Amino acid sequence: MRSSEYENIIKVENVYKTYKNGTAKAVAGVSFSVTPGVCFGLLGPNGAGKSTMMKMIYGVSYRDGTPDSGISVFGHDPGRNALPIRFLSGIVPQENNLDEELNVEQNLKVFCRFYNITGSQAQDRISELLSFMELSEKQSFGIKQLSGGMKRRLIIARALLNNPRLLVLDEPTTGLDPQVRHLIWDKLRRLKRQGMTILLTTHYMDEAFQICDSVFIMNKGKSVAEGNPQQLVNKHIESYVLEVYSKESFSVISKNVTEKCCRVDDDGADVTRIYSDDYERLREFSKQLTGGDFYLRQSNLEDLFLKITGSRLNAQQ
Template sequence: MRISAFSNPSRKQNAPSSAVAGIKVSQGNHCEQSPGRRHAVEAHRLMKKYGTFTAVDEIDFIVERGESFGLLGPNGAGKSTTMRMIYCRTPLTSGHLLVEGWDVRHDQSKIKALVGIVPQENNLDPDLNVIDNLNVYARYFRIPAGEAQDRAEELLDFMGLTEKRNTWVEALSGGMKRRLIVARALMNNPKVLVLDEPTTGLDPHVRHDLWDRLRELRRRQITILLSTHYMEEAQTLCDRLIIMDRGKILALGKPLDLIERNVSRFVLEVHEVDGRSPLSLAPKVIAEAHGATHYYFAPSPELLTPLISKYSDHKSLLRPSNLEDVFLKLTGRDRLD
């Protein structure tokens, strides 16, 4: 697989003019920081209001360079809004946001040159074929035509789309469109790749293929910001992640740390127990009832095995706890809004 073009940036960026010691918020609303402490993204009291509605509510987080960082949360949590502020598509209402040390309020053109974007909605040009979608996109970044052509061919190869290079966009499957958008996002050789639900609607083969590509990009030190509703995806791809709800960050950390911190390591699920209360057990076992399912969390499976016989007339499953358990615990298992 040829991906050499990624490591050969055609554009040289100057250091941010505001690169001074420490992360400071100066009077002029301009963040300053030392090159030694530069992060891929820094959000400080970041807020977005649409009219009176607060979509993102004074959140703070840092994405380290080269890490794979996840945004999880129910529908409407504020993930896309946060991402759109990062790639300068949506202006922030208040707070501070730096991308590779540049301030989204003042340095939009610098940031746009450094960031690759996979938006939540497919927005390919339906009037162009596959290769021309990439070539036309390259013009926004003033990449010379010959170089753009080479890069486009390499990226089609990287994303497994070479056979489709002359196909009209409308004739692509959903998974192929998604892969083409990822290829397009890489045309400007970004330092930071922002992917808003890149694998929604993809079959498991395509999803796993895309995960492999993202791991390869991460190995090449590209910072990855990823939103997803697939907990397995977050657990396998993200070094750290935030769980958001209603514009706030509920939890931030490494997937396994979040699991250990918020739910015990093992869980017994017991199904179809409508109307019954969970059994009371040893102090280390935490019982939760959600709908017709009981969940018993415990630090070791031995604490849970006695329960299996007590529920012998029900379907049950003893398994390691996972990020989905954390997500459901923090955001509410029974919500539908």
């Protein structure tokens, strides 16, 4: 039991989740494992079941009691024994839940108590983390005075109070400006270098590319792809994509874009995406288009994501 605990920090096996008033399963037979020191990303559109999966991992949501299913985090089942898991992990929930009746420092002080960190030890830890998250000057601010980015950074600081071995972040940078997102990625990379295991959810592909060693793409409660982000892109997606922003422009080149040379995705409303490994060919097409109405670029995880989850909205989004 001890050895398996160290092979995988998290092991999820064949997990299902049905909400009482829900008709569809939020999570439908998901399995994955997270090894120590890795940054593991759960990707998927809104409603894919990412948050539900996260909540089951730190024990604030119960999985269905289907046979052969199980979750183990640090060797503990979060459905039965969540406290040791939450003692060893820092949790950053999707929804900000800072205590608005307390200021920045008091928020952290109260949370220190939850971990049984008191006195000067708590004080040291608080100033250390406020400076790490670049919030030192905000120490006595009320929560309502903080911007969205500051709140998010404070919640991350709060999650780090007990020197966690695992950091769980549910959409850490949703709705934040580019500067804050880069700051948060920078901090997460630094924590990872210190040996921390990180599990995060996101629907931003650049985020996954920036910090994840391994991604797990979910759609409608199921796993659809898993692996290293770069390798996934190389394996499933052509190297280049020409995006054409109107149907009129596309009609200029449509007769030349044959199925043999390229893959065409015109699922979206106006944008047509032409995928190919042949950069020169795509450049030839682009020359026939008026400037500004197209964009020729390398393909990325977003293209993979759109390919496998479909570019149209589904009912859960």
